[in-house]
Amino acid sequence: MSQTDPYIRISTGWKVGxxxxxxxxxxxxxxLLTVQQDxxxxxxxxxxxxxxxxxxxxxxxxxxxxxxxxxxxxxxGGRTQYVGEGLRFDAELNASKIFSAILSxxxxxxxxxxxxxxxxxxDKPYGKLSKGNQQKVHIVAAESMAxxxxxxxxxxxxxxSNLDYHVRMRLNAYxxxxxxxxxxxxxxxxxxxxxxxxxxxxxxxxxxxQHFPNQFNLEKLYVQLN
Numbered sequence: 001m002s003q004t005d006p007y008i009r010i011s012t013g014w015k016v017g018x019x020x021x022x023x024x025x026x027x028x029x030x031x032l033l034t035v036q037q038d039x040x041x042x043x044x045x046x047x048x049x050x051x052x053x054x055x056x057x058x059x060x061x062x063x064x065x066x067x068x069x070x071x072x073x074x075x076x077g078g079r080t081q082y083v084g085e086g087l088r089f090d091a092e093l094n095a096s097k098i099f100s101a102i103l104s105x106x107x108x109x110x111x112x113x114x115x116x117x118x119x120x121x122x123d124k125p126y127g128k129l130s131k132g133n134q135q136k137v138h139i140v141a142a143e144s145m146a147x148x149x150x151x152x153x154x155x156x157x158x159x160x161s162n163l164d165y166h167v168r169m170r171l172n173a174y175x176x177x178x179x180x181x182x183x184x185x186x187x188x189x190x191x192x193x194x195x196x197x198x199x200x201x202x203x204x205x206x207x208x209x210q211h212f213p214n215q216f217n218l219e220k221l222y223v224q225l226n
Contacts, residue, residue, distance in 0.1 A: 006078030006153045006183040008041040008063060014072030016059050029070050032058055033203055039210045043181040044198030049191055051225055054203045056187045060155040078151035083142045085158060091127025095120055095137050103144050111144040118167055132162035146182055154184045191218055
């Protein structure tokens with residue numbers, strides 16, 4: 001890993017959660033997970049998995065600096081993009097106009113290419129796109145901004161939940177073939193891709209643990225998620 005490559009370092013004791021507001025008293029901290037062992041993430045694909053409500057989105061938002069941790073330290077070395085389910089663009093703009101507004105000419109060309117690979121309708125207004133096609137706009141925008149750039153971290157929260165199977169496969173193939181030294185954390189429920197990726201981050205029983213392809217058994221990991 002070169003000095004310009006992105007990284008994430010999470011220290012033992014890092015606590016993720018939120019503070020619940022209470023009437024006439026101090027907010028009450030609600031802890032979702034605690035890290036039991038130091039975690040270091042390097043460029044590549046990292047899958048984040050957990051049952052609903054266990055803190056996946058909160059973890060990504062905390063790593064992105066959008067909310068504070070409850071305790072401990074985590075450091076993201078690089079320019080971080082968080083792409084969450086709440087992301088929206090102007091309903092009247094089509095994908096082409098959105099990309100023209102936020103991307104340089106060189107990156108617009110790449111966005112057009114990736115949009116074609118993912119079968120995104122470029123001329124249809126964003127507000128009239130299906131949820132799956134809106135997700136494609138978010139993915140293409142984030143990936144294009146990071147493409148061929150230095151020190152980029154993408155935190156993708158449920159980016160494929162509404163995509164067709166064959167589009168998911170194309171996106172996974174693109175991620176695996178991309179030579180840009182990006183660090184991607186992709187939050188999703190499916191674990192089938194984990195053996196092909198750099199590592200799996202699993203939230204279970206109130207903790208966050210990192211697993212590597214040569215160290216885990218998918219059947220046992222699915223048991224932890226149930």
